[in-house]
Amino acid sequence: MDWSDTTRPLKAHVRNLVAEACGKGKKRAIMFPAGQALDVALFLAKGILSKRTKLHAIEADKDTARQMWLALFKLGMGPKAKIHNGPAHELSVEEETDLAFLDFCGPGTREEMDWIHSIASKISGPKADVFVTLKLNNRGAGFFADFLRSISGAPEFKMELAKVQGTPTTKVTLDGTVFNEESTEPTKRALAAQRLALRQVFSGLRFNMEHVVYRDLDTSTGKTQGSREMSLIHLHNFRSAQDRLLDWQ
Numbered sequence: 404m405d406w407s408d409t410t411r412p413l414k415a416h417v418r419n420l421v422a423e424a425c426g427k428g429k430k431r432a433i434m435f436p437a438g439q440a441l442d443v444a445l446f447l448a449k450g451i452l453s454k455r456t457k458l459h460a461i462e463a464d465k466d467t468a469r470q471m472w473l474a475l476f477k478l479g480m481g482p483k484a485k486i487h488n489g490p491a492h493e494l495s496v497e498e499e500t501d502l503a504f505l506d507f508c509g510p511g512t513r514e515e516m517d518w519i520h521s522i523a524s525k526i527s528g529p530k531a532d533v534f535v536t537l538k539l540n541n542r543g544a545g546f547f548a549d550f551l552r553s554i555s556g557a558p559e560f561k562m563e564l565a566k567v568q569g570t571p572t573t574k575v576t577l578d579g580t581v582f583n584e585e586s587t588e589p590t591k592r593a594l595a596a597q598r599l600a601l602r603q604v605f606s607g608l609r610f611n612m613e614h615v616v617y618r619d620l621d622t623s624t625g626k627t628q629g630s631r632e633m634s635l636i637h638l639h640n641f642r643s644a645q646d647r648l649l650d651w652q
């Protein structure tokens with residue numbers, strides 16, 4: 404799949420949102436840079452990453468992983484990057500991490516959520532940033548659809564749903580014009596379920612949580628068919644559940 408800026412205008416838009424929201428000077432990062440490592444290039448330019456940052460670069464696809472290694476090498480990240488060529492959830496993260504940009508393209512699985520849970524224990528301090536992108540509204544199937552069905556009557560779900568009211572969906576036309584439209588009710592429910600699941604995954608920590616919803620579109624196909632509704636969720640300003648700052652600074 405092509406993640407270039409020219410055919411996927413919203414991908415660039417979202418990458419820029421991540422760069423604007425993210426703290427600078429990260430020491431250890433976990434990312435999914437894909438074949439062109441455009442996120443790594445942008446984060447280097449913005450001072451989020453530096454050539455001293457230790458980077459876990461994850462890629463399931465073999466050919467894409469090869470291209471990714473070359474792109475990282477050209478960016479000067481070769482010596483500090485560890486490539487994980489396999490499913491993300493098979494990577495055991497041992498070190499403390501201050502940036503996780505988990506740019507999933509799929510709807511999220513139990514294994515991936517368990518893996519994010521394992522990363523939660525490695526979050527290095529209040530200045531860490533975690534970004535997760537996931538597909539929304541997976542036609543009523545998969546982990547989040549089951550999760551939504553199981554919690555939709557619960558008070559905490561209703562509270563989460565109240566928090567996402569007013570969330571627009573950012574869309575793009577085939578000529579590349581970006582615009583916002585009101586999100587549909589199923590979108591808001593799917594988003595609330597993902598937010599709640601992430602709260603549970605990071606239980607034991609308090610944090611702020613922001614999100615955007617966008618309809619990802621590859622304009623090179625000349626049709627809007629195949630566009631996918633995605634969420635980007637940002638967790639930051641981490642504190643312990645006892646409201647005491649962990650001694651991370």
Ligand SMILES: C[S@@+](CC[C@H](N)C(=O)[O-])C[C@H]1O[C@@H](n2cnc3c(N)ncnc32)[C@H](O)[C@@H]1O
Pocket residue numbers: 406414418435436437438440441442461462463464467489490491492506507508509515
């Ligand atoms: C959305 S793209 C990354 C785009 C990139 N972050 C950027 O800003 O241009 C996701 C990449 O990660 C890979 N990927 C997605 N989910 C994965 C998973 N669970 N395990 C390993 N690789 C995954 C995909 O093959 C794809 O190349």
